[in-house]
Amino acid sequence: MEDIIIIGGGVCGCSLLYELSQYDLKTLLIEKKSDIGAGTTKANSAIAHAGYDPEPNTKMAKYNVDGNKMIEILCANLDIAYKKIGSLVIGFDDTDRKSIEKLLDKGKKNGVPDIRIVEKDELFKMEPNISKDAVCALYAPSAGIISPWELASAQAECAVEGGAKIELETEVLSIKKEKDFWTVQTNQGDFKAKYIVNAAGVNSDSISQMVEPQFFNITPKSGEYFLLDTTENGIVNKVIFPCPSALGKGILVSPTVHGNIIVGPDSKTVEKDDTECTIKGLQTVRQGALRTVPSINLRASIRNFAGIRADAGLEDFIVGESKTAEGFFNIAAIKSPGLTSAPAIAKDIAQMLLAKIDAKPNPNFVSKRKIKRFKYMSGAERAQTIKENPHYGTIVCRCETVTEGEIIDALHRPVPPRSLDAVKRRVTAGMGRCQGGFCAPRVLEIMSRELKIKQTDIPLDEKGAYIVTGRTKKESGG
Numbered sequence: 001m002e003d004i005i006i007i008g009g010g011v012c013g014c015s016l017l018y019e020l021s022q023y024d025l026k027t028l029l030i031e032k033k034s035d036i037g038a039g040t041t042k043a044n045s046a047i048a049h050a051g052y053d054p055e056p057n058t059k060m061a062k063y064n065v066d067g068n069k070m071i072e073i074l075c076a077n078l079d080i081a082y083k084k085i086g087s088l089v090i091g092f093d094d095t096d097r098k099s100i101e102k103l104l105d106k107g108k109k110n111g112v113p114d115i116r117i118v119e120k121d122e123l124f125k126m127e128p129n130i131s132k133d134a135v136c137a138l139y140a141p142s143a144g145i146i147s148p149w150e151l152a153s154a155q156a157e158c159a160v161e162g163g164a165k166i167e168l169e170t171e172v173l174s175i176k177k178e179k180d181f182w183t184v185q186t187n188q189g190d191f192k193a194k195y196i197v198n199a200a201g202v203n204s205d206s207i208s209q210m211v212e213p214q215f216f217n218i219t220p221k222s223g224e225y226f227l228l229d230t231t232e233n234g235i236v237n238k239v240i241f242p243c244p245s246a247l248g249k250g251i252l253v254s255p256t257v258h259g260n261i262i263v264g265p266d267s268k269t270v271e272k273d274d275t276e277c278t279i280k281g282l283q284t285v286r287q288g289a290l291r292t293v294p295s296i297n298l299r300a301s302i303r304n305f306a307g308i309r310a311d312a313g314l315e316d317f318i319v320g321e322s323k324t325a326e327g328f329f330n331i332a333a334i335k336s337p338g339l340t341s342a343p344a345i346a347k348d349i350a351q352m353l354l355a356k357i358d359a360k361p362n363p364n365f366v367s368k369r370k371i372k373r374f375k376y377m378s379g380a381e382r383a384q385t386i387k388e389n390p391h392y393g394t395i396v397c398r399c400e401t402v403t404e405g406e407i408i409d410a411l412h413r414p415v416p417p418r419s420l421d422a423v424k425r426r427v428t429a430g431m432g433r434c435q436g437g438f439c440a441p442r443v444l445e446i447m448s449r450e451l452k453i454k455q456t457d458i459p460l461d462e463k464g465a466y467i468v469t470g471r472t473k474k475e476s477g478g
């Protein structure tokens with residue numbers, strides 16, 4: 001019997017697992033995919049938003065501003081890629097100026113630090129490549145950029161090292177209340193717990209309806225992106241937004257922590273698992289980007305992708321204990337700024353749970369993590385690292401300068417990657433210009449050797465999506 005079961009291994013579920021790992025509790029996270037952070041958490045704009053968008057006095061506003069501060073500390077402690085570069089909302093006319101003034105007012109009410117309006121001269125000094133039609137901008141220095149999937153995996157790794165459990169490829173099918181505990185039925189059997197937390201992203205409505213009357217409904221909204229090559233790095237220095245509209249924050253142009261430029265998203269209603277990119281969607285993104293940054297070179301795109309917002313048509317997140325099902329908690333309808341808010345939501349839910357459970361501190365709590373990243377080492381550090389472990393002397397991913405040593409280390413970390421995409425998210429191998437064209441066969445070889453499994457059993461992402469099916473030629477010398 002577990003104390004707490006968390007359903008969903010996105011950034012919200014993993015943040016809660018980490019937060020709870022500070023206490024001596026039996027906690028289990030159940031995720032239906034083959035890796036954590038592989039839902040909406042892996043496909044978004046990757047911005048730690050400052051917090052001027054949410055309506056004042058909402059949970060969303062509080063979690064956004066608190067989460068923004070927490071992320072900076074978490075990223076330093078857990079060695080997660082993060083840069084506080086600030087954001088600009090660009091205004092083109094008097095109507096935009098009015099909405100920027102409203103955003104400034106909301107930002108001040110929400111407690112966003114140092115937020116202010118900048119006029120043309122200062123704006124063009126900050127961003128020489130934005131449209132010369134811009135007249136002013138809202139500047140929020142506390143906005144940052146982050147590696148979103150790492151925020152999930154780093155917290156999950158520390159939590160598991162500290163004693164928490166994760167079951168992957170385990171889909172929750174139904175939930176039943178028995179006297180004073182819950183039985184969670186999955187495709188891998190039953191699990192029991194005193195408390196349940198629903199952090200199932202776009203499926204949070206279906207999970208909620210397993211135990212309580214329907215009170216919200218997710219309308220999934222997809223957002224498509226271009227990811228530009230590192231050659232375009234420098235076109236903008238901060239996160240560049242247009243003024244927000246009814247569709248959301250608008251199409252942004254921003255550096256990423258990996259040195260690329262991200263451009264997007266659009267917004268349209270789709271099915272829950274529809275991450276397809278379309279000509280229409282990408283054209284919308286292109287037009288939006290050209291309006292704020294006219295010289296942007298979208299031909300330098302190395303990847304298009306789409307993420308799905310868990311939109312319940314509400315101005316706020318659904319966070320807290322169910323009104324009808326005692327012991328069942330929702331972290332539901334977590335659309336943007338959910339990535340930024342996740343650590344603050346987790347802290348709040350953990351406090352609600354701790355008010356019900358008498359838990360002592362966990363003596364094995366792992367609060368920090370340090371990862372070896374060859375790309376960012378000095379010459380002397382590289383030489384020393386190779387001396388200690390010669391696998392660090394073999395570059396596997398040439399685009400991102402990822403070594404065999406890093407891949408081997410990742411395969412043996414507390415939440416090991418088991419697919420090619422999961423390795424990419426842990427160490428960035430395959431994330432560069434060639435998108436794995438050169439390194440994928442080498443990564444498969446290393447995975448096969450280290451995990452003692454056949455290459456034909458290693459999927460791209462989920463079971464069934466295999467990359468190699470067998471040999472086309474006999475091995476030479478045999």
Ligand SMILES: Cc1cc2nc3c(=O)[nH]c(=O)nc-3n(C[C@H](O)[C@H](O)[C@H](O)COP(=O)(O)OP(=O)(O)OC[C@H]3O[C@@H](n4cnc5c(N)ncnc54)[C@H](O)[C@@H]3O)c2cc1C
Pocket residue numbers: 007008009010011012013030031032033036037038039040041042043044045046047048049170171172173199200201202203221222223224265307308309310334335336337338339340341
């Ligand atoms: C286009 C776009 C741009 C965004 N940009 C930003 C941004 O820049 N900044 C920001 O702060 N936020 C942003 N967001 C929002 C942010 O990405 C999400 O709020 C956040 O990732 C949600 O995390 P989650 O853990 O709730 O959901 P998810 O990451 O989707 O995790 C939910 C998990 O639950 C699992 N699951 C579902 N059903 C079951 C089941 N039955 N059994 C077991 N497991 C199940 C899923 O497989 C999934 O892994 C953006 C979102 C989108 C779509």
